[in-house]
Amino acid sequence: MKILITGVAGFIGMHVAKRFLEKGHKVFGVDNLNDYYDVQLKKDRLENLNEKNYKFVFKKIDITEYEKLSVFVKDQVFDLVIHLAAQAGVRYSIVNPHAYIDSNVTGFLNVLEICKNNQIKHLIYASSSSVYGNNKKKDFVVDPNTMQIGQVTYIPGSGLFEKVTNAVTFEEAFRPYVFEETAS
Numbered sequence: 581m582k583i584l585i586t587g588v589a590g591f592i593g594m595h596v597a598k599r600f601l602e603k604g605h606k607v608f609g610v611d612n613l614n615d616y617y618d619v620q621l622k623k624d625r626l627e628n629l630n631e632k633n634y635k636f637v638f639k640k641i642d643i644t645e646y647e648k649l650s651v652f653v654k655d656q657v658f659d660l661v662i663h664l665a666a667q668a669g670v671r672y673s674i675v676n677p678h679a680y681i682d683s684n685v686t687g688f689l690n691v692l693e694i695c696k697n698n699q700i701k702h703l704i705y706a707s708s709s710s711v712y713g714n715n716k717k718k719d720f721v722v723d724p725n726t727m728q729i730g731q732v733t734y735i736p737g738s739g740l741f742e743k744v745t746n747a748v749t750f751e752e753a754f755r756p757y758v759f760e761e762t763a764s
Contacts, residue, residue, distance in 0.1 A: 581605045584658045584700075586643055586691060587665030589613055589622035592706070594629060596662060601634035608656060610649070612642035616668055643687035646694075653694050663691045663705035 583600055587593040588609025597607045609629070613622050629636045641648050643665050666684050667673070673680035688705065695703050 581659045582657065583607050583660045583662060584653065584656070585609045585662045585664060586687075587611055587663070587706075588629070588638065589625050590664060590668075591625075593662075593664045594625035596664065597629055597636065601629065601632075601636055604635075606635040606637075608637045608639070608652075608658070610639050610641040610643065610652065611665065612644075613640055614642075614667075616672070642683075643690055644682045646690045649690055649694055650697070653698055658698070658700050660702045660704070661691065661695055661700050663688065663703065665691075666706065 581600075583605055585593055585597050585600075585607060586609075588597050588607075589611035593609065593611070597609055600607050607629075609626075611622065611626075613619055626638055629638070639652055641652055643649055665687060667680045667682070669680075691703070691705070694700070
């Protein structure tokens with residue numbers, strides 16, 4: 581299988597890529613390597629993916645740059661896109677809302693358009709911890725019918741994007757490991 585992973589230099593992206601590579605799949609990764617947190621850490625993760633003669637290709641691309649992303653994807657035939665790229669940090673969104681909207685909304689729209697325009701059959705994307713809002717309940721469950729993130733550009737059954745699409749959140753699974761500044 582040929583897979584594109586956005587945000588491949590992040591903690592989750594690198595581990596997802598590594599898992600697919602270990603199973604013999606060809607993985608293409610994109611990341612903008614922004615300096616929100618240590619860029620060297622991101623480069624070390626990419627080096628880890630290149631260590632074992634994996635079938636891994638990395639391209640430094642910001643998902644907000646539609647043309648660059650489009651050119652990169654156009655020459656490939658991907659079976660699956662796993663969209664993990666995002667501007668981290670709910671608190672940072674208050675300080676720099678444009679970075680947050682550019683990456684998390686415009687970037688997501690670009691990924692959706694890339695999938696639609698290149699007949700990519702399956703998209704998995706990471707939802708945002710923002711769907712939890714100010715809810716303080718420990719056992720809070722997100723109702724997919726009322727989710728705000730994702731419905732901005734994709735409404736199930738709307739005909740806008742009739743592919744197999746899965747949204748996942750990592751909020752609870754990684755809460756003990758989340759950097760203090762990125763915690764919601």
